[in-house]
Amino acid sequence: MVVKGNHDFKVSREQLWIYLMDPIVLAKITPGVSRLEIIGEDKFKSVSEIKIGPVKASFTGKLKVVDKDQPASFVIKMEQLSRIGNAHVSVQMNIEEKEGGIAALAFDGKADLSGVIARTGQRVLSGVANVITREVFSALEKHIEENKQTVESEESIQSMKTIKPPELEDPIDPAINSIG
Amino acid sequence: MTKYIGKSVKRVEDKRFITGQGKYTDDIKMPGMVYAYILRSPYAHATVNSINIDAAKSAEGVVAIYTGADIPEAIAGVPCGWQVNFKNGDIMKEPPHPLLVRKKVRHVGDGVAIIIADTRANAKDASELVDVDYDLHDAVTDPKAAAQPGAPLVHADAPNNIAFDWQLGNPKEEVAAALASAAHVTELDFVNQRMIPNAMEPRSAIGHYDTAYDKYTLYTSTQNPHLTRLLMCAFVLGLPEHKVRVVGPDVGGGFGSKIFHYIEEALVVWCSKQIELPIKWTCDRSEAFLTDAHGRDHVTNAKMGFDADGKIVALQANTFANMGAYLSTFAPAVPTYLHGTLLQGLYTTPKINVDVTATFTHTNAVDAYRGAGRPEATFLLERLIDLAALEMEMDPTELRFKNFIPAFDGVEQEGYVTQVALQYDSGNYAPVLTRALEMVGYEAFREEQKNQKGDKLLGIGFSTYVEACGIAPSAVVGALGARAGLFESAQVRVQPTGKVSVYTGSHSHGQGHETTFAQVVADRMGIPLEDVEIIHGDSDSVAFGMGTYGSRSLAVGGSAIVKSIDKVLEKGAKIAAHLLEASTDDLDYAEGKWTVKGTDKSVGFGDVSLTAYVPHNYPEGLEPGLDFSSFYDPANFTYPFGAHVAIVEIDKETGFTKLKRFIAVDDVGNVINPMIVDGQIHGGLAQGIGQAMLEGAIYDETGQLINGSYMDYCMPRADDFPSFEVDRTVTPCPHNPLGVKGAGEAGCIGSTPAVVNAVIDALWKGGHKVKDVKMPMTPERVWTAMQG
Numbered sequence: 001m002v003v004k005g006n007h008d009f010k011v012s013r014e015q016l017w018i019y020l021m022d023p024i025v026l027a028k029i030t031p032g033v034s035r036l037e038i039i040g041e042d043k044f045k046s047v048s049e050i051k052i053g054p055v056k057a058s059f060t061g062k063l064k065v066v067d068k069d070q071p072a073s074f075v076i077k078m079e080q081l082s083r084i085g086n087a088h089v090s091v092q093m094n095i096e097e098k099e100g101g102i103a104a105l106a107f108d109g110k111a112d113l114s115g116v117i118a119r120t121g122q123r124v125l126s127g128v129a130n131v132i133t134r135e136v137f138s139a140l141e142k143h144i145e146e147n148k149q150t151v152e153s154e155e156s157i158q159s160m161k162t163i164k165p166p167e168l169e170d171p172i173d174p175a176i177n178s179i180g
Numbered sequence: 181m182t183k184y185i186g187k188s189v190k191r192v193e194d195k196r197f198i199t200g201q202g203k204y205t206d207d208i209k210m211p212g213m214v215y216a217y218i219l220r221s222p223y224a225h226a227t228v229n230s231i232n233i234d235a236a237k238s239a240e241g242v243v244a245i246y247t248g249a250d251i252p253e254a255i256a257g258v259p260c261g262w263q264v265n266f267k268n269g270d271i272m273k274e275p276p277h278p279l280l281v282r283k284k285v286r287h288v289g290d291g292v293a294i295i296i297a298d299t300r301a302n303a304k305d306a307s308e309l310v311d312v313d314y315d316l317h318d319a320v321t322d323p324k325a326a327a328q329p330g331a332p333l334v335h336a337d338a339p340n341n342i343a344f345d346w347q348l349g350n351p352k353e354e355v356a357a358a359l360a361s362a363a364h365v366t367e368l369d370f371v372n373q374r375m376i377p378n379a380m381e382p383r384s385a386i387g388h389y390d391t392a393y394d395k396y397t398l399y400t401s402t403q404n405p406h407l408t409r410l411l412m413c414a415f416v417l418g419l420p421e422h423k424v425r426v427v428g429p430d431v432g433g434g435f436g437s438k439i440f441h442y443i444e445e446a447l448v449v450w451c452s453k454q455i456e457l458p459i460k461w462t463c464d465r466s467e468a469f470l471t472d473a474h475g476r477d478h479v480t481n482a483k484m485g486f487d488a489d490g491k492i493v494a495l496q497a498n499t500f501a502n503m504g505a506y507l508s509t510f511a512p513a514v515p516t517y518l519h520g521t522l523l524q525g526l527y528t529t530p531k532i533n534v535d536v537t538a539t540f541t542h543t544n545a546v547d548a549y550r551g552a553g554r555p556e557a558t559f560l561l562e563r564l565i566d567l568a569a570l571e572m573e574m575d576p577t578e579l580r581f582k583n584f585i586p587a588f589d590g591v592e593q594e595g596y597v598t599q600v601a602l603q604y605d606s607g608n609y610a611p612v613l614t615r616a617l618e619m620v621g622y623e624a625f626r627e628e629q630k631n632q633k634g635d636k637l638l639g640i641g642f643s644t645y646v647e648a649c650g651i652a653p654s655a656v657v658g659a660l661g662a663r664a665g666l667f668e669s670a671q672v673r674v675q676p677t678g679k680v681s682v683y684t685g686s687h688s689h690g691q692g693h694e695t696t697f698a699q700v701v702a703d704r705m706g707i708p709l710e711d712v713e714i715i716h717g718d719s720d721s722v723a724f725g726m727g728t729y730g731s732r733s734l735a736v737g738g739s740a741i742v743k744s745i746d747k748v749l750e751k752g753a754k755i756a757a758h759l760l761e762a763s764t765d766d767l768d769y770a771e772g773k774w775t776v777k778g779t780d781k782s783v784g785f786g787d788v789s790l791t792a793y794v795p796h797n798y799p800e801g802l803e804p805g806l807d808f809s810s811f812y813d814p815a816n817f818t819y820p821f822g823a824h825v826a827i828v829e830i831d832k833e834t835g836f837t838k839l840k841r842f843i844a845v846d847d848v849g850n851v852i853n854p855m856i857v858d859g860q861i862h863g864g865l866a867q868g869i870g871q872a873m874l875e876g877a878i879y880d881e882t883g884q885l886i887n888g889s890y891m892d893y894c895m896p897r898a899d900d901f902p903s904f905e906v907d908r909t910v911t912p913c914p915h916n917p918l919g920v921k922g923a924g925e926a927g928c929i930g931s932t933p934a935v936v937n938a939v940i941d942a943l944w945k946g947g948h949k950v951k952d953v954k955m956p957m958t959p960e961r962v963w964t965a966m967q968g
Contacts, residue, residue, distance in 0.1 A: 112884075114288065115222040
């Protein structure tokens with residue numbers, strides 16, 4: 001399944017980069033995500049509830065950010081597992097600076113589905129994925145707007161940069177390195 | 181004098197089927213029964229690093245869990261029943277198909293673990309707690325792509341994924357030379373897409389090891405109980421055959437997919453021995469999509485050459501056939517001996533070569549599906565000849581008449597010897613097409629088509645076919661690679677009161693054997709239909725059987741019954757002669773009694789049968805009883821044929837194709853029950869037309885079946901079809917006692933190319949000279965063809 005699209009944000013691409021790298025922000029804006037926990041540098045574990053039509057499933061997964069070229073591009077690799085099937089996702093994200101202080105985000109990738117979600121209704125799933133992606137970016141846009149209004153400063157963004165991954169209780173799952 | 185044969189007797193089995201009283205495997209309940217669920221691979225190609233069953237083991241209701249590691253090494257897996265050799269003589273690649281995988285999964289649906297619990301729901305819930313760690317690998321799903329260098333390997337010991345390569349017919353050079361000097365060559369690349377069989381009853385199996393008797397029973401939704409027992413006992417589990425009973429109770433459709441011995445059958449039997457409880461496994465629809473053996477999946481290039489008069493001079497057919505990840509029971513036979521051997525069709529083509537490369541892919545196994553090889557052969561020939569007619573601006577029916585093999589009845593005239601290893605039994609091809617043209621009103625249709633205006637395109641497509649049924653004889657199929665005989669057995673047991681129990685090795689899974697066979701018995705014995713009971717499907721009551729497939733039940737199984745009836749009547753005559761104090765030569769048998777010729781002295785069948793079991797006044801030296809078994813191994817296949825015609829109307833704006841009429845004239849030899857034959861033809865047409873217009877399995881490039889549900893796989897419905905117009909000619913089979921040929925697959929074999937040809941005809945007449953529209957011919961594909 002192909003995942004492709006773009007979205008413009010009214011921030012500089014440096015600022016957008018910081019938002020996109022922030023797990024707290026990401027957890028907040030992604031529909032269904034109830035937890036996004038840091039398990040290593042640029043590696044996260046997620047728990048999410050996704051509802052597609054009559055099907056509702058809880059996905060647990062791993063997500064990592066690789067090939068970072070700040071602030072121009074990165075690749076997200078994701079592995080989501082659930083009782084109705086699994087998704088292995090790889091998405092290339094490119095951020096370009098447009099006139100008027102706009103950061104244009106373009107994404108292009110592929111989701112390999114397996115299990116029931118692969119063989120039932122896959123033909124409608126790319127539509128669903130597009131809806132979810134739009135929701136994510138609309139929520140991010142809203143989050144950016146709200147942050148501008150409430151803080152109106154670079155400080156909070158700067159402070160986000162300094163968030164350190166929490167100390168890990170468990171050692172990093174070696175399987176995370178095999179994603180994708 | 182026939183009271184029943186040739187009459188549309190209502191099906192005796194339908195009372196229980198339509199009142200919901202049929203007894204299928206899943207209906208069987210036993211004390212202490214537990215339920216199995218099979219955890220299957222969600223990936224097409226992956227290494228299994230580890231399987232953790234700890235959490236699942238302690239889940240509610242769980243009785244036992246087994247993985248591949250628990251199954252003894254000696255149980256290698258389910259075998260293949262047909263051996264095809266490479267062109268160089270090497271034996272085909274035959275990697276084991278394990279009951280549960282040990283290290284590698286090779287298709288989505290490969291069995292990873294079996295979870296047994298007190299309920300099906302608990303078993304399924306517990307399966308979600310089994311933690312399998314996979315390393316994913318690239319997959320290949322297309323049969324041609326699989327053979328290219330660098331394609332992901334399905335089995336390490338099958339280089340380039342080639343299971344075998346094979347050829348048949350005249351030397352390639354001779355065919356090439358004939359094509360080179362032909363006045364016209366039609367060439368076509370096409371795909372005969374993968375089909376999912378979709379039997380109404382999902383597969384189900386119950387394994388029961390009885391500790392008291394040290395006996396195993398397997399109930400299974402099979403077309404083939406005895407062969408399943410033989411394969412499972414001798415080649416999978418190593419069980420003593422006399423301690424194993426296999427029962428195929430009522431079976432709700434198979435279309436080929438229930439011929440084969442599946443891993444689940446052996447698994448429930450093996451597991452039942454481990455836990456000493458009866459175990460039931462019934463697959464859900466989703467599993468059926470993934471694991472019922474699929475059909476077709478050929479990628480073909482073919483060339484047909486013609487001389488200036490339109491006579492076919494040569495045919496070269498090159499096909500890549502998808503075997504899936506493992507060789508299913510009859511898989512190697514389908515693209516070879518059931519496909520290559522049929523490429524003579526009903527034409528006099530003097531030079532034919534067929535070259536088949538069978539490949540492994542990361543997909544579910546492909547095996548016989550209604551028609552099995554013969555639909556693919558018919559599709560190849562009939563697409564080419566219709567297309568050639570368009571290219572040469574000839575009438576497609578005229579081109580066929582010109583090339584038909586002249587009539588031969590197999591008695592006065594010898595059977596026709598083909599270039600591809602067969603001898604047809606009898607055939608008279610022109611009349612079926614002539615009759616079909618009458619029914620169509622061909623000239624009037626062409627006028628209508630010529631004058632068409634507006635937003636629709638009309639098209640007509642033809643298909644004439646010959647197929648091979650009554651799969652046998654053993655010596656022939658043995659020489660062709662079958663690892664089993666293909667005869668049939670029948671026992672006719674006359675009870676003391678004159679009622680007759682018939683035990684047949686054929687197995688009905690919807691064909692109406694209980695009616696058709698009873699018609700034959702009642703007529704031959706001159707007794708009422710109600711006095712005949714047909715018993716099938718239980719290895720403990722039926723001596724042996726080779727099952728039902730290849731339209732063989734009546735031609736082979738029915739003939740075995742006739743042999744036993746002959747023996748019963750021969751012995752009965754001796755008893756009657758004794759009672760009548762006459763010589764057997766002086767007796768006539770009719771309407772259930774023996775009469776001394778020229779007198780009114782007679783004795784009834786019931787008196788004779790009672791005497792056989794109460795032999796107080798009895799011929800000297802004759803054994804008591806009236807009970808005979810026979811094994812019938814026919815002299816040849818049977819070769820039904822027919823002509824199918826489709827008329828379509830395409831909407832120019834949307835590409836939506838409406839099938840307006842479908843005419844089928846089939847010759848299946850003598851007909852016992854016309855209603856049942858019509859029903860078989862109708863069902864076959866639905867599947868054949870379904871392939872042309874609606875159906876087809878789609879695997880994505882990672883090996884996921886992406887239309888594995890009824891929401892996504894387009895099954896034909898009644899309103900997709902017009903009322904079928906069917907008729908018959910009758911050319912009896914010369915070599916079996918009933919003169920029958922078989923009707924189960926004909927509808928599916930002839931119909932598919934007729935529909936595609938009709939669409940191509942409509943497009944050409946509308947100015948779009950396309951050679952092919954891929955099946956299924958969705959509105960999008962037809963619309964796209966009109967944009968070129």
